[in-house]
Amino acid sequence: MRTSYRIRTMAVAAALLVAASACSPIEPWVKPYEREHLADPIMALDRSPISSSYIDHVFETREGARGATGGVGGGCGCN
């Protein structure tokens, strides 16, 4: 697959996700007041950025593979 095709696919996928969430008839199944476990610090997707960036770096210098290691989301959903 060419570069331009991949970039377009990613952009379209992101846009579709936004559109789907705006028009969706499905109600969010976890209410804001039900997020006590998700808000717990141990449930953070990245508990220590300084540590995860270091260890990812160690692996990437020893291995051929790289990427797709991050995660943004979860948490208390406050505000």
Place this chain on the structure above:
Amino acid sequence: MQLRLTRRGAARAVPCGWCVRATAALLCAGIPALAGVLPEDSVDVMYHRYQGGGITVQGPSILVQKRLGDHFAINAQYYQDMISSASIDVMLSASPYKETRTQKSAGAEYLHGKTTYSAGFINSKEPDYIADTSYYSLSQDMFGDLTTVTLSYSRGWDQVFRDIKVNGQIINDPTFHQRADHRVYGLSVSQILSRNLIGTLNYQFSTDEGYLASPYRLIRYVDPNNPVGYSLATQVYPNTRTMDAASVSLKYYLSYRAALTGKYRFFTDSWGIVAHTLQVDYVQPVWRHWTLDSNIRYYTQGAASFYSDLFPYANYSNYMARDRELAEFHSITLGAEASYAFTIPHLTWIQKSSATLSFDRMMIHYLDYRNALYSKYDPGVFKAGEEPLYTLNANIIQAYVSIWY
């Protein structure tokens, strides 16, 4: 003037110059970790140490995060690798060396409603490699804050030099100045699946262009005229590389207050490498102040199409490499971490603090990379191509203090 090329050899330690570009993608993946919330004000000070395979890399890492108002946050990081390398690649064709790589980065985040914009810049410098990276990402919470979609882009500009020894001094070879460009595109979706379960899908596409090899590494080919049975030659890499990586992860909250994470990543690239990564992580707070974490990671990789430990003859193909990072191998890493949360009574501006010690043991078994030092030092006993397969065991230590203010 006598020009003697000091061949630093392969395995330019962790992190080696030509592997530095990975750092950018990691740092921008690491910093905005929570959806719709700016990071808390904090300082982390770390000592890190990697030791294995004749290489020791250690140094400090300092990360500062600060909110400015309610919508804006900045971060800055200083990182250093002090490398002392006598790896088997170095010992094969060069001499042990020491060098320091310094990396500085700065970034900012802006939160507006459900959207987080972030951008930053990273500069990495060592005697023969300079890497500059800029990164940008946009993160959007949606669907009742259950879904977070993140788009990211990073761009890297590398300058590759080659060290030579002139009159006892190490300088950059004036005839050697190459460039490499990197572009990374990422799309990530995290989804809260239940009160106790969050899932993440990650896709990353990257392209590299330019000088992608190491100026020091060599390949070997069968040469009956040579007493060791082989001769060395410069390696030749393609000057482009496109990579695809996709991962899925699930994190589950256990009712007695612990969390279990499972992750799988698939990687493939235009060099013919296919790799699988599987990781399981378990974290549990215990007693009043401690948090314990243990994890196991399994990684398996198929070799690049132009890789060989021993080519049958000189100029065997257009592209030839003997870098063990491109070889066929599998590895297991076992990790354990203990963190202690404490308060400092007299310093009221400190909200909370913790001290963490983390230990990882990485064990790599190469399936088509041999320890050529055996035939170098015992040519009668070990024929070229029949030396034992190489195994690398490394110990990785992280010790850090985190303060939230």
Place this chain on the structure above:
Amino acid sequence: MRNRIVALAAILLLALPAWAGAAGDVQAPGFTLQSVDGKTVTLGQYKGDVVMINFWASWCGPCRQEMPLLDDIYKQYKDMGFVLLGVNVEPDASNANRWLKKTPVSYPILYDPKSAVSQLYQVQAMPTTVIIDRQGVVRYVHNGYLPGDENQYMNSIRSLIVQ
């Protein structure tokens, strides 16, 4: 070039601000909950007062940040026919009680462990603040908390107190 336009369009779509709903002329649903002091509290017993309901949890940072300021508001207006009810939404009250011991407030705190009242009031964010006038009509709903929002609360309360 086309890819850049597509990518930019996707980014702009993603950056659309959140749409927040507004309160209409709705009678505040009645409820009965236990308070921290062990008393039974009903919304109906405050008919004729301006009532502010604040939904909060100990795990919610902005909630904790807001509560001392709510306490100040309560102390300022409580003798003018105003009451503030803090509704804690946690199924297990022990974390909330521990936090209240460290950071006590003087206004009534009620437990909603089964999320009955949160569902009744269609709570969309944490924290959520609802202000009800003397006739029992919901006049103001605020999702979340950012420093400075307490001024909006006070403006709302002042306009309702004089009615």
